[in-house]
Amino acid sequence: MFTPHxxxxxxxxxxxxxxxxxxxxxxxxxxxxxxxxxxxxxxxxGLRASVPADRYAKAPxxxxxxxxxxxxxxxxxxxxxxxxxxxxxxxxxxxxxxRAAAAxxxxxxxxxxxxxxxxxxxxLTAHGWGSAALTGTTLADGTxxxxxxxxxxxxxxxxxxxxxxxxxxTGAREFRVSGTTAAPGTVWFADHQAVRLSGHPGRVDAxxxxxxxxxxxxxxxxxxxEAVGHTATARVHTGDxxxxxxxxxxASTKELLFGLGVSFGGVATMVAVMTAAGTVALxxxxxxxxxxxxxxIGATPRQLRRTVATESLLVAPLAGALGCLPGTALAAWWFxxxxxxxxxxxxxxxxxxWMPFAAAVGLSLLTALxxxxxxxxxxxxxxxxxxxxxxxxxxxxxxxxxxxxxxxALIGGGTLAGVAASSAGDDAANAALGVVMLFMxxxxxxxxxxxxxxxxxxxxxxxxxGAPGSLAAANSRTNxxxxxxxxxxxxxxxxxxxxxxxxxxxxxxxxxxxxRDAITADHIVTAPAGLxxxxxxxxxxTPGVTTAVGLLRTSVLVSGGPGPxxxxxxxxxVIGTGEQLARVQDLDVRAGSLGALxxxxxxxxxxxxxxxxxxxxxxxxxxxxxxxRAYPKVVAVxxxxxxxxxxxxxxxxxxxxxxxxxxxxxxxxxxxxxxxxLTALGxxxxxxxxxxxxxxxxxxxxxxxxxxxxxxxxxxxxxxVNTLVMTVLDRRRELTMLRLVGSTRRQVMGMIRWExxxxxxxxxxxxxxxxxxxxxxxxxxxxxxxxxxxPLVYGTFVAATIGVGLAAMLLPAxxxxxxxxxxx
Numbered sequence: 001m002f003t004p005h006x007x008x009x010x011x012x013x014x015x016x017x018x019x020x021x022x023x024x025x026x027x028x029x030x031x032x033x034x035x036x037x038x039x040x041x042x043x044x045x046g047l048r049a050s051v052p053a054d055r056y057a058k059a060p061x062x063x064x065x066x067x068x069x070x071x072x073x074x075x076x077x078x079x080x081x082x083x084x085x086x087x088x089x090x091x092x093x094x095x096x097x098x099r100a101a102a103a104x105x106x107x108x109x110x111x112x113x114x115x116x117x118x119x120x121x122x123x124l125t126a127h128g129w130g131s132a133a134l135t136g137t138t139l140a141d142g143t144x145x146x147x148x149x150x151x152x153x154x155x156x157x158x159x160x161x162x163x164x165x166x167x168x169x170t171g172a173r174e175f176r177v178s179g180t181t182a183a184p185g186t187v188w189f190a191d192h193q194a195v196r197l198s199g200h201p202g203r204v205d206a207x208x209x210x211x212x213x214x215x216x217x218x219x220x221x222x223x224x225x226e227a228v229g230h231t232a233t234a235r236v237h238t239g240d241x242x243x244x245x246x247x248x249x250x251a252s253t254k255e256l257l258f259g260l261g262v263s264f265g266g267v268a269t270m271v272a273v274m275t276a277a278g279t280v281a282l283x284x285x286x287x288x289x290x291x292x293x294x295x296x297i298g299a300t301p302r303q304l305r306r307t308v309a310t311e312s313l314l315v316a317p318l319a320g321a322l323g324c325l326p327g328t329a330l331a332a333w334w335f336x337x338x339x340x341x342x343x344x345x346x347x348x349x350x351x352x353x354w355m356p357f358a359a360a361v362g363l364s365l366l367t368a369l370x371x372x373x374x375x376x377x378x379x380x381x382x383x384x385x386x387x388x389x390x391x392x393x394x395x396x397x398x399x400x401x402x403x404x405x406x407x408x409a410l411i412g413g414g415t416l417a418g419v420a421a422s423s424a425g426d427d428a429a430n431a432a433l434g435v436v437m438l439f440m441x442x443x444x445x446x447x448x449x450x451x452x453x454x455x456x457x458x459x460x461x462x463x464x465x466g467a468p469g470s471l472a473a474a475n476s477r478t479n480x481x482x483x484x485x486x487x488x489x490x491x492x493x494x495x496x497x498x499x500x501x502x503x504x505x506x507x508x509x510x511x512x513x514x515x516r517d518a519i520t521a522d523h524i525v526t527a528p529a530g531l532x533x534x535x536x537x538x539x540x541x542t543p544g545v546t547t548a549v550g551l552l553r554t555s556v557l558v559s560g561g562p563g564p565x566x567x568x569x570x571x572x573x574v575i576g577t578g579e580q581l582a583r584v585q586d587l588d589v590r591a592g593s594l595g596a597l598x599x600x601x602x603x604x605x606x607x608x609x610x611x612x613x614x615x616x617x618x619x620x621x622x623x624x625x626x627x628x629r630a631y632p633k634v635v636a637v638x639x640x641x642x643x644x645x646x647x648x649x650x651x652x653x654x655x656x657x658x659x660x661x662x663x664x665x666x667x668x669x670x671x672x673x674x675x676x677x678l679t680a681l682g683x684x685x686x687x688x689x690x691x692x693x694x695x696x697x698x699x700x701x702x703x704x705x706x707x708x709x710x711x712x713x714x715x716x717x718x719x720x721v722n723t724l725v726m727t728v729l730d731r732r733r734e735l736t737m738l739r740l741v742g743s744t745r746r747q748v749m750g751m752i753r754w755e756x757x758x759x760x761x762x763x764x765x766x767x768x769x770x771x772x773x774x775x776x777x778x779x780x781x782x783x784x785x786x787x788x789x790x791p792l793v794y795g796t797f798v799a800a801t802i803g804v805g806l807a808a809m810l811l812p813a814x815x816x817x818x819x820x821x822x823x824x
Contacts, residue, residue: 024726026319028279029368031715032272033323033360034330039268040356041331043261046254049348051243055134059110059208060217061224063100064245065090066233069557069566069627084566085251087555088625088658091203094195096228100207103227105215110134111204113194116530116660117187118167119157123529126168126187128194134208135183142179144190149178151188167532169199169661200626200656206245253345256338264708267437271496271712273367274444275489275719279726280312280371305373312368320364324357334707341703406445413438413773420777431781436499436774443491443766447484454762455483468750471738486727487763489720494767494801497713499774501797502789504705506775507642510783514643519687521547521584521667523675527682530662535681536575539666544674547583550575550663552651557623558612566623569608572644573651575663578603578636584667587644592616592636594648602632603648605641607784609634622647624657642783717804724759724808728752732816745817752813753806760805764798 056062067090072081094111101109110130117126129144129151142160145151150166152158158177165174166187181188188194195201207228211220217238225236237245244250294304331350338344413435420431443450525531525539532538536550552573557566574581578594581587587594590606597603602620604612614620619631632653641647655661668678678684738748775787 024722025280025368026315027722028276028719029316029319029364030323030326031718032269032276032367033320033364034325034327035272035711035715036265036269036363037324037327037356037360038330038334039261039265040359041328041350041352042257042335043265044353044356045335045348045351046257046259046261048351049250049254049257049345050240051247051250051345051347052240053242053246055246056206056208056242058134058136058210059242060211060238061106061209061221062237062242062245063092063096063207063209063224063228063234064205064237065092065627066235067248067251067627069623071566082565084557084568085255086623086625086627087557087568089205089248090233090627091200091205092207092234094202094204096234097204097207099227100209100224103209103220103223105212105220105223107210107212108133109210110208111191111195112206112208113198113204114659115169115198116662117169117197118529118532119152119164119187121532122157124153124166124185124187126166126189126194126197128191129188130191131208132181132188133210137181137183137186137188139179140182142177145178145188145193147190147193148175149190150175151179151181152177153184153186154180154182155184167534168197169533169655170197171533173197199658199661247345247347249345250348253343253348256343260334268708268712268715269363270437271440271492272715273363274440275492275716276364276367277371278444278485278488279719279723280368308372309369312365312372316365316368317361320361321357323364324360327356327360328352330711337703337707343704402445403449406442406449409438409445410442413442417773417777420781431777433774433778435777436495436770439770439773440492440495443770444488447488450766451483451487451762454487454766455758458758458762468747468754471743471747471751471754482727482730483759486720486724486759487766489716489723490760490763490801490805491767491770493713493716493720494764494797495770495774496716497709497797498768498771498789498794500705500709500712501793502771502775502787503778504702505790505793506779506785506787507783508702509788510785511642514640516643516687518586518588518640518643519584519667520586521549521687522669523678523684523686525666525668525678525682525684526664530660530664531666531682533662535663536666539668539678539681542670542674542677544671544677545668547580547669548576548666549580549584549668550651550666552654552658552661553645553664554625554654554658556625556647557627558608558647559621567611569647570641570645571647571649571654573649573654575651575666581648584669585644586640587636587638587648588640589636589638592634594636596635597648597650599650599652600632601635601650602653603636603638604634605646606637606639607782608641608646609637610781625654626657628657639784717800720763721804721808724756724805725812728809728812729816735813735816739817748817749810749813752809756806756809757802759809760802763805764801768794 053062067086068083069086070081070083072079097109097111100106110133111128112131112134113126113128115126117124132138139151140154142151150164152164158164158180160177160179162177163174164177165172175189189197195204209220209224211217221236221238228234228236331352335344335350339346416431416438417435420435525535531550536548539545539548539550542548552575554571554573555568556571558569559566574597578597581597582589582594587603589603592603594603604614604620609615612620614634616634616637618634620634622630622632624630630653632649636648638648651661651663666681668675670678675684735748738751739745772787779785779787
């Protein structure tokens with residue numbers, strides 16, 4: 001049995017007197033620990049992120065609707081549950097305010113709402129006056145507002161007794177100023193009117209409950225929980241949990257960091273472990289002659305296995321611990337970049353504890369022990385009398401276990417690629433991710449066979465390069481396992497980097513083309529904080545304007561896929577008719593008609609229709625922005641959803657489900673004179689300027705994919721360099737022998753150069769093939785088109801691969817030859 005024991009003399013001597021044999025293993029394990037610890041830190045931050053209560057700090061108990069949708073399928077042991085964050089905000093019935101206030105131990109309860117309003121274009125936040133108790137806001141002058149009245153900030157926005165017009169989610173209305181406060185940027189309505197003006201009448205964002213004297217927070221929370229029951233999935237919050245209620249963006253921040261830590265972290269850690277395990281196995285395999293000698297002089301199999309285990313105990317923990325330092329730096333940089341780009345709340349900090357470090361060190365140790373055990377099995381089983389003879393002969397490229405599993409992985413990857421090609425939307429994308437993983441597993445397991453095939457094919461060209469080329473071809477063909485260990489990390493780097501980068505370029509190209517083709521309006525009116533509620537009507541009434549259509553932008557959750565599954569998709573709400581929309585936005589309708597668009601109906605992009613398996617006339621199961629169930633009838637299917645929105649609704653179906661139901665843009669057809677008059681509503685641009693602005697909005701996704709490609713590809717590239725250096729340094733005896741038998745330095749370096757070209761070209765070609773096998777079905781499902789691979793970017797990848805491979809082999813070979821030439 002392979003179990004670690006206290007370091008024995010053989011292991012200590014090997015590490016002490018031949019440290020160069022462990023440098024490559026040390027570097028690989030260090031990098032694996034860095035990746036694992038970085039992703040672990042992001043995951044822990046996502047799990048533990050919290051925001052202290054500010055607005056609700058004075059209320060010990062806060063009741064809010066559950067902001068997640070919980071789907072459960074199956075029964076008994078086969079039950080499967082999944083949680084999905086609502087796109088906007090789920091709310092509570094206003095009737096629960098009275099029930100919470102009536103709970104024993106409650107002094108009072110306040111139904112809180114918050115939504116944007118405008119005064120002459122100035123953005124403000126509206127609340128009910130009862131919420132002033134939460135922040136301690138008091139009147140500077142005047143009285144509390146009654147119906148038809150408002151309290152304004154004292155800073156020059158109006159005086160008590162004035163009449164002011166405010167643009168609310170229900171439209172522009174005139175109010176009498178009943179008083180002013182010192183609170184900037186906030187207006188206050190009477191409580192019931194504040195709820196009616198919010199756009200979602202009869203519902204409140206949260207209920208703040210104040211305790212009667214002598215009532216403990218825990219006791220009050222239990223009683224409020226009993227009073228409100230589980231109506232509308234009400235949840236009772238205390239302590240720091242109250243901060244999440246007043247900061248809805250915290251949930252999306254946690255979801256993003258959790259996704260990075262689990263989804264990307266899982267893939268990255270698996271790649272890191274595979275690469276590190278291969279390097280450990282290579283390091284043990286390169287010492288086959290040493291182990292054979294030990295067997296020849298009487299070492300037992302158990303002693304050899306103990307030696308490898310002890311070496312792992314000496315190297316892996318230190319490598320793992322040191323790897324946590326760059327891992328922490330990577331996590332801090334990544335987290336900071338996400339905050340700078342607004343993807344993560346700036347009010348939370350990076351959580352760094354011992355747990356990710358312990359996991360990273362444990363993973364390094366487990367990887368080293370497992371890989372070392374597998375690699376030590378063969379030298380430990382060798383018969384002492386034949387040990388040295390067996391190490392002098394290259395092992396067969398086939399293995400009784402790895403080859404059948406590799407063949408199954410290859411067949412599975414091909415089969416899954418066919419499934420992905422016949423699927424659509426997210427189903428195709430999910431299947432394609434399995435394709436790349438299965439093909440990478442196949443390359444790792446069938447490496448010696450693939451390497452021998454590559455050597456045979458490319459060797460034909462190498463023989464035409466004279467003696468150095470012929471030597472390189474012969475070496476590569478007879479040392480397929482060594483060649484495989486060098487090719488595999490290059491394939492990893494090329495495959496993952498190409499897949500992530502070219503997935504982004506493909507989607508970006510299709511999105512940009514669809515967006516430019518879809519906009520047929522002459523001009524687009526936009527505003528950074530959103531347009532006024534009457535912007536579309538005012539635009540339509542402007543002289544010179546023939547058509548004006550406003551668009552609301554939001555997201556909804558669509559059912560689809562195996563198991564409990566909801567997918568967040570983009571949606572636009574049309575302020576106008578379907579016929580008017582068709583004049584300013586060409587969605588490339590392929591079935592049905594936009595003219596049938598009215599409340600209770602929806603138009604669907606063709607890729608989403610394929611994923612959800614719906615057609616015109618069917619009902620599409622979805623959740624609106626606040627989580628409400630809806631089953632609109634599909635009246636049209638169109639082809640330009642990536643450049644616009646995947647779903648198109650009448651605005652009336654979305655307005656009362658959104659916190660800010662203001663149009664983000666108004667598409668107009670107008671004469672030049674009419675377009676000039678539209679500047680009173682907001683910024684007026686033509687279709688080209690609008691498309692450029694949308695391109696900037698997509699930069700975050702492009703940046704995220706680039707970073708993930710850099711992390712995975714960069715790790716694999718360093719691992720490739722590490723492996724190449726190890727393989728060259730292990731050949732010092734061979735290089736010295738070539739010099740002794742008469743080969744010139746130039747011929748030996750030429751051989752190494754041709755071998756480097758063979759390794760890098762084969763690795764780049766295999767990585768490209770895997771990327772294409774992944775991208776074609778993925779892009780067909782997501783965009784309906786073939787992947788777009790920019791020649792310059794791909795050429796840069798190939799050039800970098802070849803350049804790095806040449807440097808990684810030529811520099812250590814030159815150093816080895818210099819040492820050989822210095823010997824007498």
